[in-house]
Amino acid sequence: MPKLIITNGDAAVGRIRAAGLKGHLVPWQDMLHDGPVPADPDLDRVSDVRAEFLAEALGMELDAVRADFAHRDAQIEVHGAYGEVELWFEHDLYDQLQLIQVLNYFSDQPDRMGxxxxxxxxxxxxxxxDEVTALAGARTPLSQVQIETGRQAWEAFTAPTPTALCAFAQKRHECLPxxxxxxxxxxxxxxxxHSGLSLTEERILRQLADGPAKVAKVFGAVHSMDEAQFLADLPFFLRLDGLAFAHEPLIEGLPFRTGDCGPLGFTPGDNGAAEASYRAYAGAEIALTKAGAAALAGRFDHASENQVERAIGGTRIAPGAMxxxxxxxGALTAPN
Known part of the structure; x- marks a missing residue:
């Protein structure tokens, strides 16, 4: 019987194919670390929420994003037609969130073997x-403990408060290291x-503390600071938007918001509008504002003063729910 291979995205699909491995490949394709992720047992309804967020945030056509998710979800729904299902995922946050979503899905599939x-x-x-081939040879059967751990992690991630997520993250999970x-x-x-800054936001501001720099350079510097790098260019741009277009901007110099000119992603070699917009954004020179310098010094609370609103998993961060x-x-502080 054929094999189903689920992995993180198109680049991984290309490498697996190039290594000559046989199977039907499905890229999971979702930056789950950004935007709302509801605690809904129905994969289709979760995908609808994700599609709405991604389309609005990145300037994409909603119907096209929905269609991509529907195509992806339909392929995992017919997993029973395959003799084996392989889950190929990396160590970083982007992949680990995708992995626990898939494990949560399979936790509700009775008697799934292979x-x-x-x-x-x-x-x-x-x-x-050769690295891909070596990894393929190191596959291990997915255990019930791994599936249950993934389910618990997904439940904590999609909960309406981050209390369970914090408790789960601070424990050691040997089956999913x-x-x-x-x-x-x-x-x-x-x-x-005090500062109201996320780690990525703080790193961005620190890169600008010594003077202006181009977006692409700041992205490269901040991206390299994570041992397990997870943040691609477009979600990084969304963080820049949050700093630049706040009521009291912490940075200045961006030409437009990420989603204002349609999708910024483009195929190399394409000379269309998407590529031009991407280059204009990535090539913009940005600088720290007085408010940004004050936030770095702990004298300006970005989250509070700029009434930050965003979602991380099932948790909504907003005024009154900060x-x-x-x-x-490693301590959480609940909203007052």
Whole structure:
């Protein structure tokens, strides 16, 4: 019988195909670390919420995004037609969130046999063919403990408050060794006490403390600070938007919001409007404002003063619901 291979995205699909491995490949394709993720047992309804968020945030056509999710979901729904299902995921936050969503899905599929997990400590999208082949040979049957751990992690991630997520992330999960560190990195994206900055936001401002710099350079510097790099260019741009277009801007110099000119992603070599917009954004020179310098010094509370609103998993961060996470102590602060 044929094999179903579920992995993180198109780059990984290309590398697996290039290595000559046989199977039907499905890229999971969702940056779950950004935007709302409801605690809904129905995969289609979760995908609808995700599609609405991504279309609005990134300037994409809603119907097209919905169609992509529907195509993806339909392929996992027919997993019973395959003799084996392999899950290929990396160590970083982007992949670990996708993995627990898939594990949560399979936790509700009775008596599913032939599930295998391939956990990579390196990035699938840049692997050489021999590395891909070696990883394929190291696959292990997916255990019930791994499935249940994934289900619990997904439940904590999609809960309306981050209390369970924090408790789960601070425990060691030997069956899924990359999951705890990844979720701790997610918690670091909650506003910090005093400054109201997430870890990524603080790193952005620190890169500008010595003077203006181009967006592409700041992205490269901040991206490299994570041992397990997870933040692609477009979600990074969304963070820049939040700093630049706030009521009291912390940075200045962006030409437009990420979603204002349609999708910024483009195929290399395409000379169309999407590529031009991307280059204009990535090439813009940005600088720290007085408010940004004050936030770095702990004298300006970005989350409070700018009434930050965003969602992380099932938690909504907003005025009156301003959850904070102290990266030094690992403690959550509930809204007043």
């Amino acid at each position: 599930l295998f997990l391939l956990q990579a400590s390196h990035y699938l999208g840049v692997m050489e063919a 990359y999951l705890g560190p990844a979720l701790l990195r997610l918690l670091a994206e909650f506003p910090a006490p 959850w904070r996470y102290d990266r030094a102590t």
